[in-house]
Amino acid sequence: MPHSTLAPLTTLRLGGPAGNVLNLTDPDDWFELVRTIDDRQEDVPLTLGHGSNVVASDAGHEGTVAVMGTRGITVRRVDDGTVAATVQAGHPLADLVQWAAAEHLAGVECLAGIPGTTGAAPVQNAGAYGRQVSDSLDHLTVWDWEMGRLRTLPAQACRLRHRHSRFKNHPGRWTILTATFHLTRSPAAPIAYQPLADELGIPLGARPPVAEVAAAVLANRCRRGLLLDLHAPDARQAGSAFLNPPVTAAQAACWSAAGCPVHSDSDGQLRASAGWLLEHIGCRPGCKVATGVRCSDRRTLTLTVHDGATATGFAQALTALSAQVESATGIALQPEPVLVGTWP
Numbered sequence: 059m060p061h062s063t064l065a066p067l068t069t070l071r072l073g074g075p076a077g078n079v080l081n082l083t084d085p086d087d088w089f090e091l092v093r094t095i096d097d098r099q100e101d102v103p104l105t106l107g108h109g110s111n112v113v114a115s116d117a118g119h120e121g122t123v124a125v126m127g128t129r130g131i132t133v134r135r136v137d138d139g140t141v142a143a144t145v146q147a148g149h150p151l152a153d154l155v156q157w158a159a160a161e162h163l164a165g166v167e168c169l170a171g172i173p174g175t176t177g178a179a180p181v182q183n184a185g186a187y188g189r190q191v192s193d194s195l196d197h198l199t200v201w202d203w204e205m206g207r208l209r210t211l212p213a214q215a216c217r218l219r220h221r222h223s224r225f226k227n228h229p230g231r232w233t234i235l236t237a238t239f240h241l242t243r244s245p246a247a248p249i250a251y252q253p254l255a256d257e258l259g260i261p262l263g264a265r266p267p268v269a270e271v272a273a274a275v276l277a278n279r280c281r282r283g284l285l286l287d288l289h290a291p292d293a294r295q296a297g298s299a300f301l302n303p304p305v306t307a308a309q310a311a312c313w314s315a316a317g318c319p320v321h322s323d324s325d326g327q328l329r330a331s332a333g334w335l336l337e338h339i340g341c342r343p344g345c346k347v348a349t350g351v352r353c354s355d356r357r358t359l360t361l362t363v364h365d366g367a368t369a370t371g372f373a374q375a376l377t378a379l380s381a382q383v384e385s386a387t388g389i390a391l392q393p394e395p396v397l398v399g400t401w402p
Contacts, residue, residue: 064114072369073114107175115399147177159272163241165194170275177234188251192218200232220323246271283356300332300391333359348375
């Protein structure tokens with residue numbers, strides 16, 4: 059059923075009028091959508107999954123909105139003993155992790171609890187607890203709007219880095235339709251993240267069963283306020299408001315001495331804790347940052363919206379907080395949620 063606004067299509071529940079909303083549940087629906095776009099000579103559609111990492115404009119989106127609801131996992135055994143699991147773009151990432159754990163297939167267990175769809179995960183190379191999509195992604199099937207055809211993009215061609223990919227550099231060029239992962243019927247990958255090792259009660263480098271790791275990740279995320287609970291008071295949120303910012307060695311030494319956690323990401327870049335930096339400028343769980351916008355009751359880095367909030371106000375709050383942190387520390391924060399729709 060068409061939506062009159064973008065708001066119901068996002069976890070923030072913000073956003074203005076939506077144009078022609080198409081809910082895609084059958085993979086073949088995509089080709090009908092492409093024909094419709096071509097016939098109407100429309101621009102590339104706005105494609106959404108669960109809308110858990112976006113801020114939809116108050117002005118909305120005049121064109122077609124494609125809501126990716128395709129589901130399904132197809133398995134193929136590979137000669138080297140691994141399993142190639144091809145997942146429809148609209149399949150919830152959490153369900154993929156749950157399925158892999160039940161099948162004792164390693165590769166995505168540390169992604170447990172990350173909201174959103176499988177097709178959205180490669181866009182920002184989603185990851186947590188020392189693992190990310192790029193560790194197990196083999197290739198993507200995408201629609202190339204510039205070339206007007208299906209393409210297969212090997213993982214290497216996606217240029218996956220820490221919370222980044224070529225899809226962020228060229229928004230709208232490709233729409234991800236399926237993602238294929240190489241999974242292994244074996245214990246989990248070696249645990250490389252100390253809080254997860256502590257949760258499991260094991261040393262770093264150990265390889266417990268996949269299901270145990272997935273369960274421990276969920277338990278740890280729950281305790282830290284990192285699970286998206288649609289029935290909780292803080293349900294209207296988009297996860298972490300900012301990425302952990304890159305810092306120089308000098309900045310790392312300075313702010314680490316002041317108590318700020320600093321770590322190296324998968325690319326070897328030093329990064330400071332965005333949550334700590336927000337608390338350094340006076341933000342705390344539950345504090346108000348703008349009309350209808352406040353920090354989550356459980357986590358400073360998550361901004362939640364309430365009565366009176368607007369998408370414009372939320373975006374302005376992100377800009378203001380980033381400016382305050384940069385003024386106080388010299389470190390710039392980059393918002394993690396993506397702006398979609400028509401913005402000034």
